[in-house]
Amino acid sequence: MTRQPIFEQNKNCWKETQATYSSPLIDCANYYRALHSSICKAQKQIIIVGWDIDSRIRLLHGEEEERAEAPSQIGELIQWKAEQNPDIKIYLLRWDSSFAFFDQREMWALEVWQDKTPDNVHALLDDSIPMGGSQHQKIVIVDNEVVFSGGMDVALHRWDTREHKIDEPGRNGPDEQEYGPFHDVQLVSSGPLVKHFTELAHWRWNRIAEQPIETIPDAESATDKLPDCWPEGVKPCFTNAPCAIARTIPAMEDTELVQEVRNMLIDLIGQAEHFIYIENQFATREEIARAINERMKACPDLHVVIVSSYEPQGLFESEAYWASRITFKDIVEDGVDSSRIMMTYSSIRDQQGKTAYKRIHSKVMTIDNQYLVIGSSNLSNRSMTLDTEVDLIFHGDSEENQRCIEFIRNDLLAEHTGRKTDAVQPLIESESPVEALMDKQLAHGYVLTEIDDSEFTSASETNVFRSISDPEEPLGPAIPDLHGKFSAxxxxxxxxxxxxxxxxxxxxxxxxxxxxxxxVPWLDGDRIQAFLEESRGTYFALPTVLLVYLVGGLLFFPVTVLSLAVAAIFGPIWGPIYGIVGALLSAGTTFLLGKLLGNAGLRKLGGPKVEAVDEKLKQSGIIGVAAIRMLPIAPFSLVNLVAGISSITVVQFLIGTFLGMFPQMIAKGLVGDSIMQIFKNPSTETVTYLVAGLVFWLAMIIGSQKIAKMYQARKLQTDAQSNEEDSEECIA
Structure with a gap:
C-alpha cells in the first residue's frame, strides 16, 4: 500500500524533488571507486563539500589501482584532471576543523591543494560555524549531472570493503595507522534533485569566498539513459523516485536556525507501523528516543532494530556518546516488550578466536517499505541543532521503489548478521522480526549482539563531556556587532x-x-674555560670536551665560543681535533632529538613549505650540509634540530658537518691559540699570529660562500640539462 508523502517544505524538508536514478554505495571501497569513475568522466565542473577532503587518500586499491589509467590518490587525481582539462573548474570546500581533530586531519590541507594543483582548482576552509559545531555535510557534484551524498568523506580511516575482514591490508591509512572494520553508506543520484544540491553547495561556497562559484547550465534530466558522469559499474536502484532534502543549519550571522532533519525524523517515526531499521554512528538525542517509544506504545505491531558501534574511541566519546546512549536505550525500551526492540552492534569471531567489531559511521533509517533516509545526520544533539547536515529521504510511491527500500534495508541487515539478502525479508515479515533476526545467526560470521554500554561507562545527568562533544547550543556566547545584532x-x-x-x-x-x-651558574664562557683547563694534561681531557659540547649543544650555547675556548686551552693541533669530535657528538645528538620531534608531529606542523625545504636539503645531501656549515646563517643547534626533522640521513648529515666545519676548526684553533699566547706573552709576534688567524678564518668563510655558490650554480645547470634531456625523450 502506498501513501501520500509527508514531505512539507520549510517544515520537515527544504526541497521536495525527484531522483531520476539513485543507488546506494555501501562502504567506502564502493563509494571511492564510483567517485574515481565520475571524476575521471567530468568535463565542466566538480564541487566537493565535506567534513574533510584529505589529499592523501587512495580511492582505488589492489588490482584496480594497478590497472587504472588515472591516479588513485585523490590529490593526484584532482591535479591530473585539472591539468588534463584546463577548462574544468574544481571547487573544494572543507571544514576548517577544531583543535580536537588535529590528529585526524591533514594539517596543512589548504596549502597542499594550493601548492600542488593548477589555477583551475579552488580550495577553501569553512570556519563560519558557531563554536562547538562542525560543517558536516558530505556532497560531491559532477557536471551538475550526478550528486554523491550521505555519510562518507574522503577522509582518514574510512576505506573498507563490504566483507569487513578481520585482517585487511588496505585498512592502513597515510598516517600508517591500522584501523578496524568500518561501515558507511553513500548515495549516487541524478535528476532534478541535483540542481538543489548544487544550490546548497553554491550557498556554502559563496557566503565565505571572495569569488563565487562559476555557474554552469543544469544537466538535462533524461529518463531513458544514465548521465555521462554516472559511475561505471553502478546499477541504479531507484527510478523516478520522489524524495526530499532535509537540512540542519545552525543560527549564524546570515541565517536562522534550520531544523528540517529533526522535524523529518520525528514525522517519519510517526508513520511507522511494522518495522523501523536504523543504523547510526551515535544515538544520544532523547527526543528521538521518546518519539520511537511513543510510537511503539501506540502501534503494538511495531518492531525496531538499531545498529551502532561497540566500543568508544577515547574518553570524550565514551562519556559524551556512550553514556548518553545508555539513557537513549532506557528511554526507547521503557514500558515496551523487550522482544520488540533491540539496540545492537555487529561483530565477528573467526575460527581462530580473533574478534573484530564493526565501526558504524552510516546514517540510515527505513520506515517499513515506505521511506528511506540516507544522509549525514547522526541521532545526536549536535546534528539536530549545531552542525550543518543534509539528508536525502526517498518515498516508496510504487511497488518498484518499495522493493528498492526493502532490498537496501535487507542487504544491510544481511551484512550485519552474516546472512544472504533474500533470507532477511521472511524474518521481517514474521510475527517477531527482532527475535527472528537475532536468532540462528551464523557462527564465525558477522552477528548482531545487544548493546550493553555499562561495561564502558555509566549514565550521568550532568555530563561535562556531553556538553562539550554533543552540545545543542554553541559553546561560546553570542556577541553583538556594530549594529547591535548578536552572532555566535x-x-x-x-x-x-x-x-x-x-x-x-x-x-x-x-x-x-x-x-x-x-x-645554572657555570653556564658562561669563563666558567666553561676554567672547567676545561682543569682537565688539560689528564686522561679526562677528551671526555670533558665531549661533555661540554654535548651539554652546550642541548642548551643552544654558541659553538664558536666553545671552539675558541677549546683551541685556547688545548692548542692549535689538539684544539681543532677535540673541537670537531665534540661538535660531531653535539650535532648528532641534537639531530636525533630533531628526528624524534619530527616523528612526533613537527614535520606535519611544518606543512608543504617545510617539505619543499626538506626536499632541497635531501637532494643536496652531504654537499648541502657542508655548505650550510660553512656559512654562519643560523645557530649551530638550530640547524641540527631542523636537519633532524628533515629526511636527510644521520650519516649524510655528520659527513657534511665534518667537511663544512673542520677547515673552520683549524682557523678557530689558530685564533684561539693566538689569543691565549697574547695573554701569556704579549708581543708583536703573537699579535701577528692572531691577525693571521683572523684573516685565515675570514678567508675560510668567504671561500666557503664562493664554493657553495659555484656548487649551486653547477647543480642548477646540471638539473636544467637533465630536464631538457627528459623533455626530448618524452617528445621522442
Missing amino acids: ITNPRRRTIMIALGVLIVGLIAGALILISNT
Whole structure:
C-alpha cells in the first residue's frame, strides 16, 4: 500500500524533488571507486563539500589501482584532471576543523591543494560555524549531472570493503595507522534533485569566498539513459523516485536556525507501523528516543532494530556518546516488550578466536517499505541543532521503489548478521522480526549482539563531556556587532590555532632557556674555560670536551665560543681535533632529538613549505650540509634540530658537518691559540699570529660562500640539462 508523502517544505524538508536514478554505495571501497569513475568522466565542473577532503587518500586499491589509467590518490587525481582539462573548474570546500581533530586531519590541507594543483582548482576552509559545531555535510557534484551524498568523506580511516575482514591490508591509512572494520553508506543520484544540491553547495561556497562559484547550465534530466558522469559499474536502484532534502543549519550571522532533519525524523517515526531499521554512528538525542517509544506504545505491531558501534574511541566519546546512549536505550525500551526492540552492534569471531567489531559511521533509517533516509545526520544533539547536515529521504510511491527500500534495508541487515539478502525479508515479515533476526545467526560470521554500554561507562545527568562533544547550543556566547545584532562566536581558524601553538612552543623554549641561564651558574664562557683547563694534561681531557659540547649543544650555547675556548686551552693541533669530535657528538645528538620531534608531529606542523625545504636539503645531501656549515646563517643547534626533522640521513648529515666545519676548526684553533699566547706573552709576534688567524678564518668563510655558490650554480645547470634531456625523450 502506498501513501501520500509527508514531505512539507520549510517544515520537515527544504526541497521536495525527484531522483531520476539513485543507488546506494555501501562502504567506502564502493563509494571511492564510483567517485574515481565520475571524476575521471567530468568535463565542466566538480564541487566537493565535506567534513574533510584529505589529499592523501587512495580511492582505488589492489588490482584496480594497478590497472587504472588515472591516479588513485585523490590529490593526484584532482591535479591530473585539472591539468588534463584546463577548462574544468574544481571547487573544494572543507571544514576548517577544531583543535580536537588535529590528529585526524591533514594539517596543512589548504596549502597542499594550493601548492600542488593548477589555477583551475579552488580550495577553501569553512570556519563560519558557531563554536562547538562542525560543517558536516558530505556532497560531491559532477557536471551538475550526478550528486554523491550521505555519510562518507574522503577522509582518514574510512576505506573498507563490504566483507569487513578481520585482517585487511588496505585498512592502513597515510598516517600508517591500522584501523578496524568500518561501515558507511553513500548515495549516487541524478535528476532534478541535483540542481538543489548544487544550490546548497553554491550557498556554502559563496557566503565565505571572495569569488563565487562559476555557474554552469543544469544537466538535462533524461529518463531513458544514465548521465555521462554516472559511475561505471553502478546499477541504479531507484527510478523516478520522489524524495526530499532535509537540512540542519545552525543560527549564524546570515541565517536562522534550520531544523528540517529533526522535524523529518520525528514525522517519519510517526508513520511507522511494522518495522523501523536504523543504523547510526551515535544515538544520544532523547527526543528521538521518546518519539520511537511513543510510537511503539501506540502501534503494538511495531518492531525496531538499531545498529551502532561497540566500543568508544577515547574518553570524550565514551562519556559524551556512550553514556548518553545508555539513557537513549532506557528511554526507547521503557514500558515496551523487550522482544520488540533491540539496540545492537555487529561483530565477528573467526575460527581462530580473533574478534573484530564493526565501526558504524552510516546514517540510515527505513520506515517499513515506505521511506528511506540516507544522509549525514547522526541521532545526536549536535546534528539536530549545531552542525550543518543534509539528508536525502526517498518515498516508496510504487511497488518498484518499495522493493528498492526493502532490498537496501535487507542487504544491510544481511551484512550485519552474516546472512544472504533474500533470507532477511521472511524474518521481517514474521510475527517477531527482532527475535527472528537475532536468532540462528551464523557462527564465525558477522552477528548482531545487544548493546550493553555499562561495561564502558555509566549514565550521568550532568555530563561535562556531553556538553562539550554533543552540545545543542554553541559553546561560546553570542556577541553583538556594530549594529547591535548578536552572532555566535565561531570556531577559531586553523591558522589562528597554529600561530597560537607556535607562540606557545617558542615561549616555553625561551622560558626554559632563561630559567636555565639564571639557575645554572657555570653556564658562561669563563666558567666553561676554567672547567676545561682543569682537565688539560689528564686522561679526562677528551671526555670533558665531549661533555661540554654535548651539554652546550642541548642548551643552544654558541659553538664558536666553545671552539675558541677549546683551541685556547688545548692548542692549535689538539684544539681543532677535540673541537670537531665534540661538535660531531653535539650535532648528532641534537639531530636525533630533531628526528624524534619530527616523528612526533613537527614535520606535519611544518606543512608543504617545510617539505619543499626538506626536499632541497635531501637532494643536496652531504654537499648541502657542508655548505650550510660553512656559512654562519643560523645557530649551530638550530640547524641540527631542523636537519633532524628533515629526511636527510644521520650519516649524510655528520659527513657534511665534518667537511663544512673542520677547515673552520683549524682557523678557530689558530685564533684561539693566538689569543691565549697574547695573554701569556704579549708581543708583536703573537699579535701577528692572531691577525693571521683572523684573516685565515675570514678567508675560510668567504671561500666557503664562493664554493657553495659555484656548487649551486653547477647543480642548477646540471638539473636544467637533465630536464631538457627528459623533455626530448618524452617528445621522442
